[in-house]
Amino acid sequence: xxxxxxxxxTLSDAExxxxxxxxxxxxxxxxxxxxxxxxxxxxPGPEGLYRCAGCGFELxxxxxxxxxxxxxxxxxxxxxSSHVATDEDxxxxxxxxxxxxxxxxxxxxxxxxDGPGPTGQxxxxxxxxxxxxxxxxx
Numbered sequence: 001x002x003x004x005x006x007x008x009x010t011l012s013d014a015e016x017x018x019x020x021x022x023x024x025x026x027x028x029x030x031x032x033x034x035x036x037x038x039x040x041x042x043x044p045g046p047e048g049l050y051r052c053a054g055c056g057f058e059l060x061x062x063x064x065x066x067x068x069x070x071x072x073x074x075x076x077x078x079x080x081s082s083h084v085a086t087d088e089d090x091x092x093x094x095x096x097x098x099x100x101x102x103x104x105x106x107x108x109x110x111x112x113x114d115g116p117g118p119t120g121q122x123x124x125x126x127x128x129x130x131x132x133x134x135x136x137x138x
Contacts, residue, residue: 011104020054027128028054028106031091031098036071039127043067047135049079050125055104059083059130060123068115068122073130075123076115086111099123 011019016029026032041050044067050060060075068074078084082102089098089110099108108129115122 016054023128024053027126028052028101028104028108031107032126032128033109034072034126034128039072041065041073041125041127041130041132042071046132049133049135050075050130051133052101052104052106052108053129053131054101054106056131057083057101057103059101059108060125062132062135066116068124070122070124072109073125073127074115075125076117076119076121078123084108099125101129 013029017025020028027034044062044065047062049058050062050065050073051057052059058079061079064075064077066074066076085100085102085105087098087100089096096110096112099111100106101108106129107126109123109125112122112124113120
């Protein structure tokens with residue numbers, strides 16, 4: 001699935017429900033969270049490109065993934081800063097920075113300033129909100 005920004009920004013709630021699993025809908029459209037340590041990409045695995053599970057936009061590469069011990073996939077940076085959007089999130093009684101896909105607006109997770117170098121950031125992303133496109137072995 002590789003939609004344009006205009007195509008995904010105008011999808012109705014019913015269209016999102018029909019194209020996403022119940023779990024994907026909950027995370028991407030209702031700002032839900034995967035249970036810790038249960039996601040498919042919690043620990044670094046195969047090399048490749050992580051795309052938005054909602055619209056297929058390129059978000060992260062495996063070279064920036066690390067095992068943060070947090071229970072969620074963690075990256076030091078997005079593939080391109082323009083591929084993600086951020087917003088202040090004051091839910092749960094604390095201030096955090098929410099991360100969203102800049103193409104479809106889907107909730108991805110949060111970014112924190114407690115990661116390793118070179119950025120010092122931890123892009124804490126829900127496994128449900130991304131899909132790995134494995135690197136071509138050739």
